Amino acid sequence: MNNTETPKLNSVNTIFGKLEIRQVKASCPLHGEYLANEVWLGGQLKEVSECPECFKLNKAQRAIEEEKARKEETEKNRLARIKESRMPLEYQVKDFSTFITETESQRNALAMAKRFVNGWEKAKAGGYGLLLLGGCGTGKTHLACAIMLELLDKYACLYPRYYKVTEIFSAVRNTYQQGATTNEEETIKFFSSIQLLVIDEVGVQKGSESEKRILFSILDNRVTSKKPTILMTNLGSKDFVWVLGDRLYDRIRSKCVPVLFKGNSMRTPATPDVFD
Ligand SMILES: Nc1ncnc2c1ncn2[C@@H]1O[C@H](COP(=O)(O)OP(=O)(O)O)[C@@H](O)[C@H]1O
Ligand SMILES: [Mg+2]
Ligand SMILES: [Zn+2]
Structure with a gap:
């Protein structure tokens, strides 16, 4: 830097010696000459102000980097919340935008999901x-997960949870084992208190009396304490009533709006070229 001294602007005596600010001509390799402030304390040069153009550029660069870091942090939190929701990996990218609406039934289902x-x-x-009802592959899990993704983005304090009904039963059954750290009552309380519970594959198997009792307790608690639940089943409504029983169905009917998924499976069949 080829500084040329210009008259001193000001100076003041401090306990560390004389503090002076000198204005000098300085040269920036990028922006040419500028007036720099030199800070002298006790006869020693302590600081030289940088080129104002470089200062502006660095500030803008810092703002860009901070914004990038903020976005990365937000995305990291979003992914953590999605993972915490327990929705299957395959469905973590399935949102409203990827739900095809070629049929009347698909249009109705998407409209109802958005309305929810x-x-x-x-x-x-x-x-x-x-209550999402319909044959396999008609998009029930896709749409339920899309609802969860949408709500997660919209409400930072919402923690929805996805469980297959069989996972709920095994969680309760595990409490019967020796050394279990919790009991049936606590586990039922846990499922009853989730803000938004999504239960998939209800009625995949007929279910034992004890399973029916567990599901009844959880759903009855949720209905009574006004906790929203999204239920999915491959059963038709008659079989659904038959498998769950009138008392449970009556409770579900009072709180879950039915949505019928018609049509064939949208799952793409595997072809030999998947190995190529
Ligand atoms: N309307 C749709 N638009 C786009 N993909 C769909 C649609 N319906 C189903 N799928 C896809 O088909 C597959 C099976 O759907 P899924 O939601 O698992 O069906 P279900 O839970 O009703 O058995 C998934 O990969 C899903 O993304
Ligand atoms: Mg499914
Ligand atoms: Zn510069």
Whole structure:
């Protein structure tokens, strides 16, 4: 730097010696000459102000980096919350935008899912959920996970949870084992208290009496305490009633709006070229 001294601007005596600010001509390799402030203390040069253009550029660069770090942090939190929701990996990218609406049934289902998300405050206050009914591969899990993703993004304090009904039964059954750290009552309480519980594959098996009792307790608690639940089943409504029993169905019907998924499976069949 080829500094040329110009008159001193000011100086003051401190206990560390004389503090002076000198304005000098300085040269920036990028932006040419500029007036720099030199800070002298006790006859020693302590600091030289940088080129104002470089200062502006560095500040802008820092702002860009901070914004990038903030975005990365937000995305990291989002992924952590999605993982915590327990939705299957395959469905973590399935949102409303990828749900095809070629049939009347698909259009209705998507519209109802969006209505649920938009009406979340009402659903939460009244404990209202959905009952998604339809054959395999018709998009029930896709749409339920899309609802969860949408709500996770919209409400930072919402922690929805996805469970297959069989996972709930095994969680309760595990408490019967020796050395279990919790008991049936606590586990039922846990499932009863989840803010938004998504239960998939209800009725895949007929279910033992004890399983029916567990599901009844959880859903009865949730209905009573106004906690929204989304239930999915491959059964038709008649079989659903038959498998769950009138008392449980009556409770579900009072809180879960039915959505019918018609049509064939949308799952793409595997072809030999998957190995190529
Ligand atoms: N309307 C749709 N648009 C796009 N993909 C769909 C649609 N319905 C189903 N799928 C896809 O088909 C596969 C099976 O759907 P899924 O939601 O698991 O069905 P279900 O839970 O009803 O058995 C998934 O990969 C899902 O993303
Ligand atoms: Mg499914
Ligand atoms: Zn510069």
